[in-house]
Amino acid sequence: MPRITVKVDGISYEEDVEPRMLLVHFLRDRLGKTGTPIGCDTSNCGSCTVLMDGKSVKSCSVLAVQADESEIVTIEGLSSDGNWHPMQRAFHEEHALQCGYCTPGMILAAIDLLKDDPDPSDDAIRQGLEGNLCRCTGYCNIVRAVRRGAGEMGVTTR
Amino acid sequence: MTDTMSEVGRARRRKEDARLVTGRTQWTDNIQLPGMLHVAFLRSPMAHARITRVDVSAARGRPGVVAVFGGADFAAEQGSLPCAWPVTEDVVIPDHPPMAVSEVRYVGEAVACVVATDRYKAADALDAIEIDYEPLEPVLDMTEALAEGSPTVHESGNKAFTWKFAQGDIGEAFRDAPVVIDRTFVQQRLIPSAMEPRAVVAQTDGDRFTLHSATQIPHILRVMLALTTGIPEHRLRVIAPDVGGGFGSKLQVTAEEVLCLLITRRLGRPVKWTESRSEGNLTVHHGRDQLQRISVAAERDGRIRGVKVDLLADMGAYLMLVTPGVPLLGAFMYNGIYKMDAYDFTCTGVFTTKMPTDAYRGAGRPEATYAIERAMDELAVEVGLDPMEVRRRNWIKHSEFPYTTIAGLTYDSGNYEAATDRALALFGYDKLRAEQADRRDRRDPVQLGIGISTYTEMCGLAPSRVLGSLSYGAGGWEHAEVRMLPTGTVEVVTGTSPHGQGHVTAWSQIVADALGVPFEDVSVIHGDTASSHKGMDTYGSRSLAVGGIALVQACEKVREKARQVAAHLMEASADDVEFSDGRFRVRGTTTERTIQEIALATFAAHDLPEGFEPRLDAQATFDPDNFSFPHGTHLCAVEVDTETGATTIRSYVAVDDVGKVVNPLIVEGQVHGGIAQGIAQALFEEAVYDAEGNLLTTTMADYLLPSAADLPDFVTDRTETPATTNPLGVKGAGEAGTIAATPAVVNAIVDALRPYGVRDVRMPCTPERVWRTLQNRALQNRALQNRALQNRALRNEEGASA
Amino acid sequence: MIPASFDYSRPSSLDEALAVLGDAGEEAKVLAGGQSLLPLLRLRLAYPTTLVDVGRVAELRGIADHADHVFIGAMTTHHEVIRSPVVNEHCPLVALATATVADPAVRHRGTFGGSLAHADPAGDLPSVALALDMDLVARSSLGDRIIPAAEFFVDYLEPALEPGEILVGARVPKLGPGWGFHYEKFHRTAQAWATVGVAAAVRRSNGTVEEARVALTNMGPTPVRAVTVEAAVRGVAADRNGSLREAAEQAAEGADPPGDLHAQPDYRAHLARVLTHRALLAACAV
Structure with missing residues (x-):
């Protein structure tokens, strides 16, 4: 069984995994990082989105062995010392979540999209989130939240 | 005290969000219990077939497999999945075994299951189960299904019921009507697709059973599971933890819930089943x-x-x-x-x-x-x-x-x-x-x-009497309980079961106004039959319009009790005590007590009105008219x-x-x-x-x-x-x-x-359907034009010959 | 759902990868980004015995600017392709089509070579490879083999790769000045596969089409080169006055479009005509 070393939300793990183990199952079942949920089996819904070496990936479509030597950030690693990431605050402020199941993936996809386009248009936000499905919100408030989050992140980085 | 703004009507940010945006969620699939086993279901690949052989022996020997069951293994105890709405006297409610025993009637119906030490091994062993089917005719089109000679889904035929309702003289309305529009529309079949797939965790200590399920209806589920499995209701606890959307799809008593209970009863170990999306598309009701x-x-x-x-x-x-x-x-x-x-x-x-x-x-x-x-x-x-x-x-x-x-x-x-x-x-x-x-x-x-x-x-x-008149099997009331805690904060227990709607926030707003306590001082308990014993759950846009009213009524009772205590402490008549913004005031004086003070005084119970039961807590069950x-x-x-x-x-x-x-x-x-x-x-x-x-x-x-x-x-x-x-x-x-x-x-x-x-x-x-509709219209238009031209030509000929 | 068991190997060089693949037998599969393969494994539609993960083979990654072509390494991710100045300058059609693949997260993992080797006619890159006459480079223990795109897509999900061969990358010809490009994708939702797609490259001069390359996505078991259109469009006016439309009317000729859940063959054929016209217009920038 291959041994992998992965840093998840700032903590290093060394684990033996079956080659077929999906990254999302590794996170959830092995490490107990249940903040990242699973919504489908065809990489369509994006609920399981995490950042892998800084880029958004769908953790249901990555094998844990492929994540060897990488650094993963999940929704649980975004806030520190109780301080939420601006995007988490923005989702709360704009009521951009209802059941919350898609929210971790949506927030991480939003953060990723701002890396390329720190001040996206509404259309760019919608296109950038095309791989993350939400069944509750109709997306209007998610778009608003990403815009707000972008604004706040712009302020903090400037 | 500053003038408090009414909480009802405010765009309060939701209390629910904190754990949802940080990943500190409690989805059913998150639950890990010591000794927990994982269940995977084998599902019928046939729309309609007789099951002629089930052989699970090879699967039993697979690594990590603890048990394998076919439908026959549950036949004696699995009962029939309930239908709570016999809409007519003669409605046909066919037996619906949670796991098919002798016949399958749709693709996806559970026919066997594996219980194994992890979800991977459970999935693997499914491949080793052998089932033979004798195909029967599928029945797919409603109109054809009702036609003479159609193959039948059940022995009784394909009609479940006919239900009629009429008011006024419809014959008169259509007789010589200047305009009649007559259209047939197709409401296509939909898959609800809540983002959280279903999941069930069942456990027992041999006496009591606990079922976690991604459900909208923990209360109804408990009643129905008790009736279906024979597990006495008082020994069954149902919990709906965080539930990721429902849209009606989790308003159900499912085969998997029943079977997980039966498996845990049989094996004495906790079991979990989590649906995959492709499994869900097949088997979450459409x-x-x-x-x-x-x-x-x-x-x-x-x-x-x-x-x-x-x-x-x-x-x-x-x-x-x-x-x-x-x-x-x-x-x-x-x-x-x-x-x-x-x-x-x-x-x-x-x-x-x-x-x-x-x-x-x-x-x-x-x-x-x-x-x-x-x-x-x-x-x-x-x-x-x-x-x-x-x-x-x-x-x-x-x-x-x-x-x-x-x-x-x-x-x-x-x-x-x-x-x-x-x-x-x-x-x-x-x-x-x-x-x-x-x-x-x-x-x-x-x-x-x-x-x-x-x-x-x-x-x-819904109004219970209306539901009764429509033959529904239960009422439409809702329940709430409001508890004033000694320190003056408030605990609400609601019978509604939110799964994204934000009841915790909205209920806090209602209580904040009704009792004059800060929004932050209200917490809401829901979704667990052990802590919320009574409820009719969440569906049909009912939670606020029914459950919210129960809450208002419970708050009224709390307030009236508190008024009596306040009056007693301020040595006034209860009729002279006004309540606003969380304060009881003797009319025309500056003497006042906060509701929090009353809560503490009631807790201490040192000095209460004669015969007063030392609690402000109240319950209310509201049945709408x-x-x-x-x-x-x-x-x-x-x-x-x-x-x-x-x-x-x-x-x-x-x-x-x-x-x-x-x-x-x-x-x-x-x-x-x-x-x-x-x-x-x-x-x-x-x-x-x-x-x-x-x-x-x-x-x-x-x-x-x-x-x-x-x-x-x-x-x-x-x-x-x-x-x-x-x-x-x-x-x-x-x-x-x-x-x-x-x-x-x-x-x-x-x-x-x-x-x-x-x-x-x-x-x-769809684009194709729109395009095809246009194509058909174009063809028809051309045909009409041709006919018109022909007619004209014909008329011309006739005119010429005349 | 959960993949069935397989053996796993993660070579760190191409030679090692070839050796492992050679030993692993017929049912071994190369794992690139996994964005097509993993869903298939999870749905248990594929049961490879061994996955050879080439994710750490550095030689397979990267984009090189050569005199007459751009070489795109097989393991270059879609994300990298879209952002490559070299690709955008010399073969913008590749960047345009790649930007329509799935969604950003999938494009972070999914690879250029993986998409080609998967040989899905509904994929966006195979038709682009065909339109641009890419040369695909496959390596085996015997050395390199150059496979023209026209010969690479043998059948549905069947590339012209022999067992033991690994796709190394593709040489994308630089078409030089005067060319315009467009990828016209028609799909029902943003992340859905193309119902039909059209990759078009057009060279104009003085308002006339000198030469065009047109290939179709999801119009048969393999990507399809619309040769009749290419012939018909040569020499016509690159404007909106109808001659491009007329040429595009022949887009579905020789195609064998599939009928499935998302579209029937006649509708696909119709779409191919409409979209080819649009792609030509856009490539001509009129």
């Missing part, structure tokens, strides 16, 4: 699937005389919890917001070899609204009126409320004029009509269409590319009247999400079975849900006409968007294509 024939008789000026509806409703293979009742929830809504003299409704429930249907957001009411709102547009064309004008001529005027409709419901309040005027202004109706005319003139390949939907719905399910009737006007502008058939929504305006609003942010969110689902039915979604009864749309790559990139921004606004039937004046907001949006979109598409002779497009209005 929605809609009706064939609707609607006839409208009207005067030349567009005034409706009567409406006749003949419905075929696809039940699927079995009747599940409220399967046969779903179309009936629409039975009283086909008249919409309109006045008429006669109404006639017939619904026949039909068995097919498909996944059973059941409640999906709106349940019966979206279907009804779709049919009448589509028919209104057709009527407008027939009588040569603007579609909004024909609605104005027929709708119940604001001055006419309360109004008892032809379907026998009393609409307590409404203002269709106000909502419509507001919507028209936001939409820019006249300008869009002008652009439409221009595009038509230019024969622009991209045509503009405008769709209207002026809807109402019956919410706040009437439904509530939200309404609104939705307007949709689409661009239809006549070359590809593609539809793009250009603008969407929704003005809803949900009565008084507790939290406008939450209401707006509900409306947004509802609209998105309504649009999705109109444009994208359909569960498709092939000719053998295989579901083709098993994954999200095939069953297309819209993403942010596929939907426009929605313009939403509200008018506020309070309900007169409850103290909050609220009506419910959970389903409005879904009910309104579908006809608005399809009306817009048909409107865009009217110049081409198009009168309907079947849902979902």
Whole structure:
């Protein structure tokens, strides 16, 4: 069984995994990082989105062995010392979540999209989130939240 | 103390969000218990077949496998999955074993299961189970299913029931009617697709059983599971932890819940089952699937005389919890917001070899609204009126409320004029009509269409006596408990079971106002039958309109008890003690006690009125007298590319009247999400079975849900006409968007294509379907032209020879 | 759902990868980004015995600017392709089409070579490879083999790769000045596969089409070169006055479009005509 070393939300793990183990199952079942949920089996819904070496990936479509030597950030690693990431605050402020199941993936996809386009248009936000499905919100408030989050992140980085 | 603003009506950010945006969630699949085993189900690949052999022996030897069961292993104890709504005396409710024993009737039906030490090993061992089937004829089309000689799903035949309702003289209404619109609409089958797949965790200590489930209905589930499995209700605890959306799909008593309980009972170890999406598309109950024939008789000026509806409703293979009742929830809504003299409704429930249907957001009411709102547009064309004008001529005027409709419901309040005027202004109706005319003139390949939907719905399910008269198996009340804690904070226990709606926030607002305590000082307990012992759960836009009222009533009781204690402590008569902003004051004096002081004094119980029971806590169970009737006007502008058939929504305006609003942010969110689902039915979604009864749309790559990139921004606004039937004046907001949006979109598409002779497009209005409709119209138009030319030529010849 | 068991190997060089693949037998599969393969494994539609993960083979990654072509390494991610200045300058059609693949997260993992080797006619890159006459480079223990795109897509999900061969990358010819490009994708939702797609490259001069390359996505078991259109469009006016439309009318000729859940063959054929016209217009920038 291959041994992998992965840093998840700032903590290093060394684990033996079956080659077929999906990254999302590794996170959830092995490490107990249940903040990242699973919504489908065809990489369509994006609920399981995490950042892998800084880029958004769908953790249901990555094998844990492929994540060897990488650094993963999940929704649980975004806030520190109780301080939420601006995007988490923005989702709360704009009521951009209802059941919350898609929210971790949506927030991480939003953060990723701002890396390329720190001040996206509404259309760019919608296109950038095309791989993350939400069944509750109709997306209007998610778009608003990403815009707000972008604004706040712009302020903090400037 | 500063003047406190009313909490009700404030756009409070949700208390629920903190754990959801940080990943500190408690989804059922998160649960790990010592010794927990994992269950995987083998599912029928056949739509209809006799099971002739089940051999699980090879699977038993697979690594990590603890047990393997076939249907026969559970036959003696699994009972039949319940249907709580025997809609007629003679309704056929077939036996519905949670695991098929001798016959399978839809693809996906559970036929065996593996219990193993982890989910990977459980999945592996499924491959080693051998089952032989003897194929039987599938039954897939409702009309064919009812025809003589059709193969049957059950021995009793394919008809589940016929349910009729009539008011007024429908024969008279249609006799010599100047205008008759007669249309058949297809409500395609939908897959609800809550983002969280179902999951179940069952455990027992040998005496008591605990079931965690991703359910909307922990309370109903407990009752039903007790009845189904024989586990006594008082030894069964059901918990709905964080639940990731439901939309009706988690309003069910499922095979997997029953079987997980039976497995844990048998093995004595905790078990978990988590559904995959492709498994869920097959086996989470589907929605809609009706064939609707609607006839409208009207005067030349567009005034409706009567409406006749003949419905075929696809039940699927079995009747599940409220399967046969779903179309009936629409039975009283086909008249919409309109006045008429006669109404006639017939619904026949039909068995097919498909996944059973059941409640999906709106349940019966979206279907009804779709049919009448589509028919209104057709009527407008027939009588040569603007579609909004024909609605104005027929709708119940604001001055006419309360109004008892032809379907026998009393609409307590409404203002269709106000909502419509507001919507028209936001939409820019006249300008869009002008652009439409221009595009038509230019024969622009991209045509503009405008769709209207002026809807109402019956919410706040439901008055128990009405449910009784419709043969439903339970009541429609809701329960709440309010506990004043010694330190003055408040614990609320609600019988509603939120799964995204934000009850914790909204209930906190209601209690904050009612008891004058800070919003932050209220917590809400829900979704666990051990802590919330009584409830009817969440569906049918009922939680606020029924559960919220129970809460208000419980708060009133707390306040009255506290008033007695306050009066006693301030040595005044209770009649002289006023309450406002959390303070009891002796009228005309400055003597006062805060409710928190009263809570502490009651806890201490040192000095209470004679005979006073030392508690302020109170419970209330509210059973509504009437439904509530939200309404609104939705307007949709689409661009239809006549070359590809593609539809793009250009603008969407929704003005809803949900009565008084507790939290406008939450209401707006509900409306947004509802609209998105309504649009999705109109444009994208359909569960498709092939000719053998295989579901083709098993994954999200095939069953297309819209993403942010596929939907426009929605313009939403509200008018506020309070309900007169409850103290909050609220009506419910959970389903409005879904009910309104579908006809608005399809009306817009048909409107865009009217110049081409198009009168309907079947849902979902995919590009191909739009294109094909145009092709067919073009062919027919050419045929008509040819015939006209031939006729003319013939006449000319005749004229020449004469 | 959960993949069935397989053996796993993660070579760090191409030679090692070839050796492992050679030893692993017929049912071994190369794992690139996994964005097509993993869903298939999860749905248990594929049961490879061994996955050879080439994710750490540095030689397979990267984009090189050569005199007459751009070489795109097989393991270059879609994300990297879209952002490559070299690709955008010399073969913008590749960048345009790649930007329509799935969604951003999938494009972070999914690879250029993986998409080609998967040989899905509904994929966006195979038709682009065909339109641009890419040369695909396969390596085996015997050395490199150049496979023209026209010969690479043998059948549905069947590339012209022999067992033991690994796709190393593709040489994308630089078409030089005067060319315009467009990828016209028609799909029902943003992340859905193309119902039909059209990759078009057009060289114009003085308002006339000198030469065009047109290939179609999801119009048969393999991507399809619309040769009739290419012939018909030569020499016509690059404007909106109808001659491009007329040429595009022949787009579906020789194609064998599939009928499935998302479209029937006649509708696909119709779409091919409409979309080809649009792609030509866009490539001509008129």
